[in-house]
Amino acid sequence: MGAPYDPTDERTALAGGPHRPAYHFAPPTNWLNDPNGLIQFDGTYHLFYQHNPAEPVWGDIHWGHARSEDLLHWTDEPIALEPDSPNVDADGCFSGCAVDDDGVPTLVYTGIDDDRARQCLAIGDETFRRWEKPSVNPVVETPPPGVDRFDFRDPFVWREGDGWSMVVGAATESDSRVLLYRSSDLREWEYRGAVFVDDRPDVMWECPALVALGGRGRGRGGDQGRSQSRSWNQNRDQYLMLGSLLPTRAVRYYVGSYADERFEPRREGILDAGDFYAPQPFVDESGRIVLVGWVEEARAEPAQRAAGWSGLMALPRELSLDEDGRLRTAPVDEVRRLRELEYELPAVGPEDGTVFVDQPRSETIELVATVSETDTGTEPSTASLSVLRSPDGLEETVVRVDPDRGTVTVDRSRSSDDPAVETHEQTAHFEPTADPVTVRCFVDRSVVEVYADERACLTSRVYPTRADSTGIAISTDGASVDDGTVWELASVWDDFAPSPA
Ligand code: FRU
Missing domain, CATH: 2.115.10.20 (Glycosyl hydrolase domain; family 43)
Known part of the structure; x- marks a missing residue:
């Protein structure tokens, strides 16, 4: 020893x-x-x-x-x-x-x-x-x-x-x-x-x-x-x-x-x-x-x-x-020190369909977005944040937030082309609210770690198979994503990076 x-x-x-x-x-x-x-x-x-x-x-x-x-x-x-x-x-x-x-x-x-x-x-x-x-x-x-x-x-x-x-x-x-x-x-x-x-x-x-x-x-x-x-x-x-x-x-x-x-x-x-x-x-x-x-x-x-x-x-x-x-x-607050390049997310409402976000393309991000109900009275009222998404949309991990029901769900059904990984949905619950819910979503290659208003959290493993499964898309159903920011996050393991060929 x-x-x-x-x-x-x-x-x-x-x-x-x-x-x-x-x-x-x-x-x-x-x-x-x-x-x-x-x-x-x-x-x-x-x-x-x-x-x-x-x-x-x-x-x-x-x-x-x-x-x-x-x-x-x-x-x-x-x-x-x-x-x-x-x-x-x-x-x-x-x-x-x-x-x-x-x-x-x-x-x-x-x-x-x-x-x-x-x-x-x-x-x-x-x-x-x-x-x-x-x-x-x-x-x-x-x-x-x-x-x-x-x-x-x-x-x-x-x-x-x-x-x-x-x-x-x-x-x-x-x-x-x-x-x-x-x-x-x-x-x-x-x-x-x-x-x-x-x-x-x-x-x-x-x-x-x-x-x-x-x-x-x-x-x-x-x-x-x-x-x-x-x-x-x-x-x-x-x-x-x-x-x-x-x-x-x-x-x-x-x-x-x-x-x-x-x-x-x-x-x-x-x-x-x-x-x-x-x-x-x-x-x-x-x-x-x-x-x-x-x-x-x-x-x-x-x-x-x-x-x-x-x-x-x-x-x-x-x-x-x-x-x-x-x-x-x-x-912990220290995690904010990992933030590097910052990008604004577009506001997305129910009429907007699926909005594809051009930048960043990265598998190591923090995404912060505020989800509000709209007054359409429709059920459900969800916002879907798709991360680790391939350009053709065939691979993606979807974080779905429903303030009305008080749920945040990670849908892994299409997270990976590999048939040997777990794909069941995972859901965390918080008290339903008519107020906006702020979601912080950390993506780190095979980890998606989501916090909803500090009231619920959910950490899921996903295994994308494609090198270009690095995109973001947003869509809503009876809800809107009011504003949002994405940061590329720094690696804490740079000292161990293999030397460039
Ligand atoms: C929990 C646990 C503990 C035990 C340890 C063994 O994951 O089963 O109860 O001490 O792991 O590795």
Whole structure:
């Protein structure tokens, strides 16, 4: 562990591949799933992730690692955790988190061996490159009675009061639950009961997280542990609980109160209705809640093997509550720095038919447009934004917005000529509105990431096959697109571009 690691060649070899993202984080090579150990430490952001360094398919799970100063440009770091400890984690280092233990970076993760899950630590130093598994591992050896020995995973830890709290996802025969533990030193943990129970059988809450939402000012400084403990003291009624649920793979959120070691939900919803799973939130040094989630593939395994890589991370998002207590999700402000050439979009009304946009022709864009209902009284009232469109229109991905119904849909039925990719429609819901809805749509080669008024979001994978599937078209039905802008976005991976022939 910690050997010099320079995956520049791997990244360069994969750069420029038709579906390789230009401004989303993908692994240098091979497999990636859940984000882990998100933390900002002495100003630098760290992203760890579930990683198979040998193949672009799930298995032999390590923790990959990258660092960034701006949540956009990432530098690969040595692999942080290897599955190498018999009776602890020899079959995999599964998901977990990072905390700042009074200046000592500490990872908390699930070790898998012999189909048993145990909660473990790895202790780092200020380089974030050497991770030692202490002899006290595992720090939680067995689950409480009634909990499955394997479905007991994904610790999420925060500082609370004068100690540490941890939630762990768990399944019993009859329900799924989020277990709460307390510790004064991260090494000895006391089980305190289920903080939340989902009483449906055959459900498993993976990657649970509990984080204080409200009343948090910006720019107060402090580390993850400290800012979380401050909010815990102040805002017990504004907590966010997240879970990634098997078998449907829905990412649910609940806003509610956290008091007396119980979480009581008031509102719930789907965080992202697309190919999005296992997100992790963290509190950064400015006090904002930043969320990173895994964007899965929607192509078959042979295509992943042929590509040499699998999986990427959605854009980092900031989560907040609006004045009505509803959750808001927006890409972090830093994402605006990617904007390069800017183009105006024409206004398009129901009489205009399909309007083809001449410029830009690009597979890496941000498109912002405002959709309003018109007074025609027709049903439905939708605007369709077609991206990654070939000049003959045979390949295109259509983002359809319906303010009246409160839906945003990504129609992938014609996204790709490849018959072996998923094509089902994906839809996110928000409260229906007669007001204009502003849509931000990020296109990055094989990712279409859509935000509707920060109230709904949807991240979909698409795999255009034609080099000229780079166009934009707009049409409406009972709605109008009032104004809009498109930017070509910069690549964050320019250092890895293959040298021109
Ligand atoms: C979620 C998950 C976690 C587990 C990890 C294994 O995608 O199944 O529950 O820790 O992935 O890679």
